Amino acid sequence: MAEIPTKYKHHEVEDKWRRKWEEWATYRWDPTLPREQTFVVDTPPPTVSGSLHVGHVFSYTHQDLIVRYQRMIGKNIAYPMGWDDNGLPTERRVQNLLGIRCDPKLPYDPNWKPEKKGKKDKSIDEVSRRNFIEACGVVTAEDEKAFEHLWRHLGLSLDWTDQYATIDDHCRGISQLSFLDLVERGEVYNVESPTMWDIDFKTAVAQAEVEDRPRQGLFYDIRFGVEGGGELLIATTRPELLGACIAVVAHPDDERYQPLFGKFAVTPLYGARVPILAAEHADPEKGTGILMVCTFGDAMDVEWWKTSGLALKQLIGRDGRVLPANFGEAPFESVDAAAAQRAHDEIAGLFVSKAKKRVAELLAEAGSLPGWTGVALVGDPRPTDQMVKYYEKGDRALEFVPTRQWFVRVLEHKDELLAQGDKIQWHPAHMKTRYSHWVDGLNQDWCISRQRYFGVPFPVWYVVGADGEPDFAQPIYADKSNLPVDPLTDTPPGYSDDQRDAVGGFTAEPDVMDTWATSSLTPQIQSHWGTDDERHKKLFPMDIRPQAHDIIRTWAFYTIVKAWMHSGEIPWYHVVLSGWILDPDRKKMSKSKGNVVTPDDLLVEYSSDAVRYWAARARLGTDTAFDPAVFKIGKRLSTKIFNASRFVFMQLEAAVGDGDNPGVESITEPLDLALVERMRTVIDQATRAFDSFDYATALQVIEDSFWSFCDHYLELVKLRSYAEEDTPGRRSALATLSWTLGAFLRLLAPFVPFVTEEVWSWRFADDGRPSVHTADWPVIAEVEAVPHPDHEETYQAAVEVLTVIRGTKTKAQKSLRWLVSNLEIRGSERHREALSPVLEDVLRAGNVAADGVTVSDGMGLEGQRFEVIVELADEMPE
């Protein structure tokens, strides 16, 4: 047996066990075992963006608690680590960190090496796509190390031999395989269509990545002419799109405008003839009840335009600037082309915000309406609160820009996708509603193409037509057996590389996939879908998907989509959702708010066990305020475990030395039987809680009973176990201490893996199974041989009397060891019977004079079992 230190030093202990676990391969998945014995976790691959905060620690601990329990009930755990290192966050981070931008037209420079610039160096270097991707690789490798260090520090029981990165060959291959499979199934298509577009990132974005932000906008009231006489007043927040106006619409039932339907309006400044039409989406209550439709001011415009058959007048470019246009030529016809051109030239090349102001100025000038002498702008612009769509990572509002994009068909599968959601168990259950709402509310297919550089390329080329342009109707797909490919450097099947970009040859699809197109495949990535059937069958569908609730509409949704499309299955049986960490003002902790607490200092100050304890107290789906007080409680628990264990081990060592711990068959004393009985309940409750992923309830039950064990049982049993001769009473005490502590260590192991492992190693570990984390989760059958106590309330009766004795001493300001000269206990027959078998233990613990005790018939006080009268000795003998 090892030397037991007198103080618990968490740094040393944690370091030791981190190394041991690695050496022992404690957390390794065994690929030879069948699916039924396996518990598979779809570990969230964190976005490798260099920022770590306590939110990460929080949710990853939740997974680990569940995993550690499953491991102890005998499951073979598949708990890999993935890294989400492709996509925009990485690109952006690399750009900022290294001061580079990607220009795909540049040739690769083999001598270029990524280097961090000084903080004051704001210069930007243009590099080729391949150089850029290499730079991303270097930066993410560093970030991944930081994450790995944190995870290991925290004691996550990940299998570090099983890792993937979403940009690695394996993941690119699976992503491309998925794409090709969807092509074969007809679930993917590419089309040129107005798409939500971020003007800074210069890429299309999907519905799920869009958020509405409140903005203070201005309503401009603008006069439009009506052909044949009269005029209209249009209220708009986007006067800069006046040149893109294709129609004016009002509600079909709106009597004010019914006479105008079928006529034409004439726009100010631009002099465009546009039809006045009825449209259901026009709200008579809003603005003037009549509005202009532009290409494109908002999603409604897009939808309406698609069914209108009217020409497209695109005036916003991919960079967010107003495009030039030739007025007088289709589709920019004008009753006064020269005036229109003059007006438009004023704003062409400006960003939207500037163009808006300039157009407003022009509208305020006399003669802004062709053929009119009046001014088009009526009154001052009126402030209005509007909600504007932004890319969630973007800083400027999205525009609708017609571009060619790849889409996955989801709109036509809503019913099936809802049904898939019903087959999955959500924890907490009400989170399923969020999924259902999201699916219900879908209004666009999933746009999976991004006009970026760092991502998984589409395995696609196009035939180059006689006009030298790609023929998008003739895509050439990569061979499935030959993935991954990069169409920019690889040659499509049946072609040679000298045909690249040549007439009659091929050209590469330059886009990369949405990062979710890859991370939606984390189960398949892990199971090696399509490349290793045997492994796939052992890992898919998975048991749990742990994640935060804010990405139900993205990660959970897309993963369900892919699993359903590829194999008609659900990707996992359970989704377990962690809440958020809130700062003390109850705001979500996030990098952008600057209220982030970094976890490293907490781990050092309070210990990994203490931080895990804090996370474990939060129930699934519940947001939790960041509260350092909870770390302290966790630390106190660890210390208590250490000290209580020291006590037990000192007793055991004194009695049996290095010999075997006494077995449960020696447990005979009534107090000990009562404790074992309580442990049966604890085991039962904790097990049931863990079986439904409710680690927080399990912790509460275990922790409460552990403190009771320390505060009451240990005090009651102490003197019996101190006895120097080998009596049945002492043997029973030692056997109970040994078994109960062993059970507690196992029950607590998922929560506080370091201190429990340390203590376990002193006396419980055996050579075959050295770790508490691979020991068996406690079961009631272990104490089958231990009889039930005669009275249900024995333990509580003992605690009650002892509490009164302690209270009396405390109120008298005496030490707890002070002698009780007289003790009178009055209670009912039932209660006296419950107490009597353990009275001796109580008297010893309370230091009651043997000849001063009377127990008599009576009634308890105020809901108590007993009336206890305590008389303290005048002086403490000796």
Add this chain to the structure above:
RNA sequence: AGGCGCGUAGCUCAGUUGGUUAGAGCGCAUCCCUCACACGGAUGAGGCCCGCGGUUCGAGUCCGCGCGCGCCUACCA
């Protein structure tokens, strides 16, 4: 504007299918260095369970209506 969740001690949170006098920890107060532990321990004071109605013998718990908070959808005329 709809939907979901929440509102319990100064703070952080438990409160199973409605059932005696509503719990824990932190914090606070007072005391105790007793051979596991002062990185302790004992004891104690703190509650109109958001409000108003209703169902019931009985409501923190169920129903309705409010109020407040968070989130998810929707909303650029």
